[in-house]
Amino acid sequence: MAQDGTRKVYVKSYGCQMNVYDAQRMADVLAPEGYAETADMADADVVVLNTCHIREKAAEKVYSELGRVREVRRDRALDGRETQIVVAGCVAQAEGGEILRRAKGVDLVVGPQSYHRLPGLLEQARRSPGVVDTEFPAAAKFDHLPGASREKTRARGVSAFLTVQEGCDKFCTFCVVPYTRGAEASRPVYAILREAERLAAAGVREVTLLGQNVNAYHGQGPDGAAWTLGALMRRLAEVPGLERLRYTTSHPRDMDAELIAAHRDLPAVMPYLHLPVQSGSDAVLAAMNRRHTRDDYLRLVDQVRAARPDIALSSDFIVGFPGETDADFRDTMDLIERVGFAAAYSFKYSPRPGTPAADMAAQVAEPAMTERLHALQALLDHQLRAFNAATIGRTVDVLVERPGRHPGQLVGKSPYLQAVAFEGRGAAAGDIIPVTVVGTGSYSLLGERADIEPERATA
Ligand code: 5AD
Ligand code: SF4
Numbered sequence: 194m195a196q197d198g199t200r201k202v203y204v205k206s207y208g209c210q211m212n213v214y215d216a217q218r219m220a221d222v223l224a225p226e227g228y229a230e231t232a233d234m235a236d237a238d239v240v241v242l243n244t245c246h247i248r249e250k251a252a253e254k255v256y257s258e259l260g261r262v263r264e265v266r267r268d269r270a271l272d273g274r275e276t277q278i279v280v281a282g283c284v285a286q287a288e289g290g291e292i293l294r295r296a297k298g299v300d301l302v303v304g305p306q307s308y309h310r311l312p313g314l315l316e317q318a319r320r321s322p323g324v325v326d327t328e329f330p331a332a333a334k335f336d337h338l339p340g341a342s343r344e345k346t347r348a349r350g351v352s353a354f355l356t357v358q359e360g361c362d363k364f365c366t367f368c369v370v371p372y373t374r375g376a377e378a379s380r381p382v383y384a385i386l387r388e389a390e391r392l393a394a395a396g397v398r399e400v401t402l403l404g405q406n407v408n409a410y411h412g413q414g415p416d417g418a419a420w421t422l423g424a425l426m427r428r429l430a431e432v433p434g435l436e437r438l439r440y441t442t443s444h445p446r447d448m449d450a451e452l453i454a455a456h457r458d459l460p461a462v463m464p465y466l467h468l469p470v471q472s473g474s475d476a477v478l479a480a481m482n483r484r485h486t487r488d489d490y491l492r493l494v495d496q497v498r499a500a501r502p503d504i505a506l507s508s509d510f511i512v513g514f515p516g517e518t519d520a521d522f523r524d525t526m527d528l529i530e531r532v533g534f535a536a537a538y539s540f541k542y543s544p545r546p547g548t549p550a551a552d553m554a555a556q557v558a559e560p561a562m563t564e565r566l567h568a569l570q571a572l573l574d575h576q577l578r579a580f581n582a583a584t585i586g587r588t589v590d591v592l593v594e595r596p597g598r599h600p601g602q603l604v605g606k607s608p609y610l611q612a613v614a615f616e617g618r619g620a621a622a623g624d625i626i627p628v629t630v631v632g633t634g635s636y637s638l639l640g641e642r643a644d645i646e647p648e649r650a651t652a
Contacts, residue, residue: 203237208245358404423451473528513562
């Protein structure tokens with residue numbers, strides 16, 4: 194590492210929120226070694242692409258981006274500055290040394306289980322570029338997360354992510370996650386608590402618990418027993434300063450009674466649930482190995498709504514899974530109509546090397562996928578607008594996050610994860626303010642503070 198202690202690192206993250214969290218961890222690991230974060234790639238001595246492997250499009254992005262990074266490196270070299278190029282994340286884990294062969298100029302390929310070794314690996318790559326570390330020591334998965342080491346958690350804002358669980362044992366037939374992130378593992382309760390307390394002390398008001406299968410959480414509690422996610426949240430709700438708890442991503446099979454009860458009993462648990470269903474057809478769900486039926490899902494939604502009637506639901510959908518017929522697709526549309534979603538992510542099926550579905554016969558043709566995706570997105574978009582429109586006239590608690598686009602304006606989040614913009618009038622980031630929603634803008638709802646008199650218009 195450099196002697197002057199002024200090296201800069203730029204991390205670009207793709208994909209899920211765990212990558213966002215991991216990017217912060219990388220910065221946290223590098224900070225004591227004299228690296229400062231920069232938001233400008235051209236300014237960076239180390240450029241990290243924190244990649245996603247979930248769909249082909251996401252995975253291919255890294256190769257086009259690497260072209261741009263190499264240009265930046267060439268420009269910097271003209272000024273005599275060196276640049277190290279690092280590929281991290283799930284593409285690194287899945288493709289390893291193959292990346293060095295496909296793309297020239299990569300100095301280091303590092304998988305998610307090895308970020309704690311980044312300083313040493315960068316040093317090694319400076320002496321001899323082309324280092325690959327995708328070791329997978331499953332047992333020690335969380336030994337190097339901030340709560341379990343000396344690394345300091347640095348909060349950046351009022352809302353933070355906190356990894357509680359990683360990996361997946363479900364093996365849905367389309368998905369690479371069990372291969373890139375490995376077997377399910379949960380962090381112990383004490384480590385999570387410690388990190389949550391540090392975050393709260395640093396001004397964080399909202400924590401989103403992360404895991405590829407977060408509600409399969411079964412970390413060891415202080416009593417020696419395995420705690421569920423519901424039990425963990427019950428404890429986290431007691432941390433002073435933590436006002437809001439969220440979690441993502443859940444599997445329908447792991448929505449147990451304790452978790453549903455947490456939505457009923459704990460005001461800190463926000464009324465929002467991301468519960469991917471992928472398809473509304475029993476035949477497709479079976480082929481996907483989702484291990485639940487459409488009726489199981491609909492019943493679950495009823496139970497969750499009985500516990501928390503105002504809960505906003507969001508989901509993930511895949512269209513064009515191998516063998517999906519028009520009738521299967523209609524079942525998905527029907528499920529969407531029955532549930533009514535506040536938000537959703539939808540994708541065309543993308544065959545991933547090494548997954549069972551990639552070898553299935555009856556791959557769906559591209560035009561059919563496109564048509565289905567458009568129809569599905571039109572319906573979901575309609576539901577999203579209806580959900581937002583239904584908040585007009587209501588007063589919701591907004592956690593203030595940052596200044597808005599206009600002077601004096603602030604932007605925060607409603608309990609239902611909607612962005613709300615309003616005239617701040619003395620409010621600050623971290624405040625939770627009752628705001629009456631008066632309209633919808635293009636990216637957010639518009640509101641007015643409900644806790645103080647409206648400002649009089651001056652003639
Ligand atoms: N093709 C398309 N979408 C996929 N997802 C995961 N794997 C694939 C794939 N092979 C979607 C699922 C999952 C979300 C994170 O990404 O909907 O819930
Ligand atoms: Fe992938 Fe299925 Fe595991 Fe989710 S539950 S990460 S979709 S294998």
